[in-house]
Amino acid sequence: MSIESQVVSPARFSAQIRSHALQTRIMDLILEQGLDVGDALPTESELSAVLGVGRNTVRESLKVLQALGVIEIRHGFGMFVAPNNFSALTDGLAFRGRLSLRHRGEEAMELIDVRQALESGLIGSAIDLMTEEHLDGLRTTMELMDAAAEAGEPLAELDAEFHRRLYAPLNNELLINLMDVFWKVYRQIHQALGSGPVDLGDQARVHWEIFQAVVHKDKPLASERLQRHFDGIRRKLKDVAAS
Incomplete structure (x- = not known):
């Protein structure tokens, strides 16, 4: 393994940990705000302000949560708490x-x-x-x-x-x-x-x-x-x- 890969690898793992933490924080926020299936989430800008991270970072976490079936992104309409989807x-x-x-x-x-x-x-x-x-x-x-x-x-x-x-x-x-x-x-x-x-x-x-x-x-x-x-x-x- 090269010195370069040894330096990059911990940073990559650290980014993954931060990304997972942000996804968890968004899910906690959904629960804290009392949102239920079909309810609209705050906008990317609002989430960015509340969570203290950039919109691009928020967007990437939202994509992961969509893939996990936690939220549903309807282009042109917004983001919503997704129904049960296995x-x-x-x-x-x-x-x-x-x-x-x-x-x-x-x-x-x-x-x-x-x-x-x-x-x-x-x-x-x-x-x-x-x-x-x-x-x-x-x-x-x-x-x-x-x-x-x-x-x-x-x-x-x-x-x-x-x-x-x-x-x-x-x-x-x-x-x-x-x-x-x-x-x-x-x-x-x-x-x-x-x-x-x-x-x-x-x-x-x-x-x-x-x-x-x-x-x-x-x-x-x-x-x-x-x-x-x-x-x-x-x-x-x-x-x-x-x-």
């Missing part, structure tokens, strides 16, 4: 998971572990709150899945819908959003691994087994069957690690 999280997790497939697939396996723990751990609470209406919705989804499997059509969207309906009784918007994030990441990793021959009938059967455990309010069995739901992709990831 796309940045999805893209980042999917990238890290797919990138890990180039070596041992460890990060991809960790993502599967988290999704598995999330679903199998919460199914008991969902069963406690499950109504006949919820069960009817699950049954309808399963019937559509059977029809799609018989027609040789992909089941991915119906699979995702089944899992959303499974946890709908919890009425937890954050949970559903996180599940959608992990589902999209899971699909991208699955596609990157290569699907190979798919037994659509077997996929539908696995979901019927989960549904039956839920209908009978058998929490341990439902949790066990949800965990087994991830066996296929786990085997593929282990093959990646062994190769």
Whole structure:
């Protein structure tokens, strides 16, 4: 490493720390001013004056916060507190998971572990709150899945819908959003691994087994069957690690 790079590197890290601190300060300011989703932020000039930094510095931090989904910049209208948006999280997790497939697939396996723990751990609470209406919705989804499997059509969207309906009784918007994030990441990793021959009938059967455990309010069995739901992709990831 050259003397020049040794001198520049600490300065670069220091700038990153200052930039992160400014982003945090802007988020704190949003909370301090009682702003909520859809509310307008102060202008760049106003933020510059309040924070004691130049407009260009503020602008760069605002761009980062936009990428993180904290604020929304509408050109010609201003800046606003952004609604819930998990796309940045999805893209980042999917990238890290797919990138890990180039070596041992460890990060991809960790993502599967988290999704598995999330679903199998919460199914008991969902069963406690499950109504006949919820069960009817699950049954309808399963019937559509059977029809799609018989027609040789992909089941991915119906699979995702089944899992959303499974946890709908919890009425937890954050949970559903996180599940959608992990589902999209899971699909991208699955596609990157290569699907190979798919037994659509077997996929539908696995979901019927989960549904039956839920209908009978058998929490341990439902949790066990949800965990087994991830066996296929786990085997593929282990093959990646062994190769």
